[in-house]
Amino acid sequence: MVEKTNDTYNFFPFKPKDPTKSAGKLEAMENMVKYKRDECLGHPLVRMFINKKLGSPRVAKLFILNTTFYTAFLMSLTIYVGLQTGGSYSLYSPGLSGLSVIVLIFCTINVIKEIIQAAIDWTKYINNKNNLIEWVIYICTMIYVVQTGEQKSTLQVATGAIAVFFSWINLLWFLKMSSSFGIYIIMAMKVFTSVCKVLPMVTLFIIAFAMAFLMLSQDEGFTTIPISFLTTFVMMTGEMDFRDTFLGNGTSAFTILQKLFLMLFLLLITIAIMNLFTGLAVGDTAEIMKRANQERRLYKANLVLTLEQTAYRFPSLFPSFDKETWTDTGSKIEGWSLLLSILKETYAMSETCDETDEVDLEKVDQQLKKVNAMIENQNKDRERQFTTQEQQIITEVNKARVKCFSEFSRVAERVEQQIENLLNIWETKEESIQEQLQQWEMKEDFKFQYLSDRVSEAREKKMQKQLKKIQNMLELVESNVVSVVSEMKYSKK
Numbered sequence: 254m255v256e257k258t259n260d261t262y263n264f265f266p267f268k269p270k271d272p273t274k275s276a277g278k279l280e281a282m283e284n285m286v287k288y289k290r291d292e293c294l295g296h297p298l299v300r301m302f303i304n305k306k307l308g309s310p311r312v313a314k315l316f317i318l319n320t321t322f323y324t325a326f327l328m329s330l331t332i333y334v335g336l337q338t339g340g341s342y343s344l345y346s347p348g349l350s351g352l353s354v355i356v357l358i359f360c361t362i363n364v365i366k367e368i369i370q371a372a373i374d375w376t377k378y379i380n381n382k383n384n385l386i387e388w389v390i391y392i393c394t395m396i397y398v399v400q401t402g403e404q405k406s407t408l409q410v411a412t413g414a415i416a417v418f419f420s421w422i423n424l425l426w427f428l429k430m431s432s433s434f435g436i437y438i439i440m441a442m443k444v445f446t447s448v449c450k451v452l453p454m455v456t457l458f459i460i461a462f463a464m465a466f467l468m469l470s471q472d473e474g475f476t477t478i479p480i481s482f483l484t485t486f487v488m489m490t491g492e493m494d495f496r497d498t499f500l501g502n503g504t505s506a507f508t509i510l511q512k513l514f515l516m517l518f519l520l521l522i523t524i525a526i527m528n529l530f531t532g533l534a535v536g537d538t539a540e541i542m543k544r545a546n547q548e549r550r551l552y553k554a555n556l557v558l559t560l561e562q563t564a565y566r567f568p569s570l571f572p573s574f575d576k577e578t579w580t581d582t583g584s585k586i587e588g589w590s591l592l593l594s595i596l597k598e599t600y601a602m603s604e605t606c607d608e609t610d611e612v613d614l615e616k617v618d619q620q621l622k623k624v625n626a627m628i629e630n631q632n633k634d635r636e637r638q639f640t641t642q643e644q645q646i647i648t649e650v651n652k653a654r655v656k657c658f659s660e661f662s663r664v665a666e667r668v669e670q671q672i673e674n675l676l677n678i679w680e681t682k683e684e685s686i687q688e689q690l691q692q693w694e695m696k697e698d699f700k701f702q703y704l705s706d707r708v709s710e711a712r713e714k715k716m717q718k719q720l721k722k723i724q725n726m727l728e729l730v731e732s733n734v735v736s737v738v739s740e741m742k743y744s745k746k
Contacts, residue, residue: 326359469511
């Protein structure tokens with residue numbers, strides 16, 4: 254068993270240059286945080302100073318009060334929301350009015366705390382995104398809890414949902430220093446950031462398949478563009494419901510094309526894209542753990558600065574920690590011993606926390622290897638499922654193809670039969686038309702013959718009349734000539 258030695262640490266580099274002007278400030282650590290000098294924050298002296306600051310009564314009391322007030326606010330808000338579940342938003346439930354007052358009291362305390370932080374260092378406060386989230390939480394909580402009528406309005410229910418959601422998310426920021434799972438929280442945020450960078454590209458694929466399924470599918474999950482997009486996004490996770498979604502509505506004219514798009518979706522989204530997400534999550538585990546550990550040290554240092562500046566404004570409540578040297582003898586701090594020991598174990602404020610972090614990183618590495626093995630097994634299972642689904646799709650496509658061919662042959666026979674019937678009808682009509690034409694021609698010939706006969710008779714009658722007139726004229730002329738001749742003879746005599 255290794256004997257523990259007494260190590261002495263000198264903290265004089267962290268003392269203010271001018272105590273009268275820079276009291277409550279740690280210029281060296283502020284520069285490390287400002288310029289993100291992780292190599293400096295990882296130095297044993299700096300790590301020990303941060304751990305002793307977080308474990309000192311001055312900072313620990315303030316941290317415990319901050320955590321206690323926020324936890325009380327979170328629990329009261331959660332209970333208040335839980336009493337109004339099941340669609341009941343009545344404000345006259347038993348104990349609800351008193352609980353709303355408790356929620357408002359703790360909300361007001363936390364708002365005062367935020368105002369004090371903003372008054373101490375406004376520039377630093379406004380640049381911290383976590384402070385903006387807390388203001389959203391407290392404002393939405395006040396809107397939700399304040400009674401404006403007999404029941405909660407739609408706006409109040411919506412703000413209540415936002416408040417309770419971000420309240421629990423904000424709790425993760427309090428747990429980022431935890432030696433138990435703080436590293437996992439930071440790693441999860443890093444992985445989430447990496448996935449968000451790839452998500453726009455994945456969204457284009459989802460839109461493409463959503464629009465295709467919207468046009469080809471008759472299922473209720475693809476009735477409109479937003480619903481189709483949401484259904485396709487859920488299908489990406491493996492919740493496909495193949496039989497009800499793609500086989501429950503029977504066959505249609507687009508059955509084969511729909512199955513082809515489904516096979517392409519399984520290959521491109523379910524296998525390729527999901528494996529891409531898996532690679533982003535566990536591909537560079539060592540680098541992600543290293544960055545997470547760096548960010549955790551940076552967060553602890555920033556927390557020390559914030560708590561130190563706040564505690565300096567109330568010296569009577571939080572006495573200063575002015576020791577320039579400290580000897581590690583393994584003894585615990587007197588006073589607040591129980592809370593401080595729990596705080597050290599929970600939030601990694603002890604001097605051995607960084608060694609524990611290294612051990613935790615090794616455990617995380619081993620667990621991630623196990624996770625990789627499990628993911629590989631899941632991928633194999635997915636490949637088997639995909640093969641089975643592919644065979645089912647091919648079988649359904651073949652059945653649909655045979656059915657389409659049989660239906661096409663039936664339709665072709667019906668069309669041929671109808672064409673034959675039309676041809677027979679046309680032939681019958683053509684014969685009747687020809688008979689009608691022949692009859693019409695006969696009638697017209699008869700009429701023409703009749704007319705020609707009448708015309709010829711009329712001509713003959715007219716010619717006879719003219720001949721008679723000519724004969725009469727000739728007879729008249731002849732009689733005139735005879736009379737003239739007789740008169741000439743008589744005159745000669």
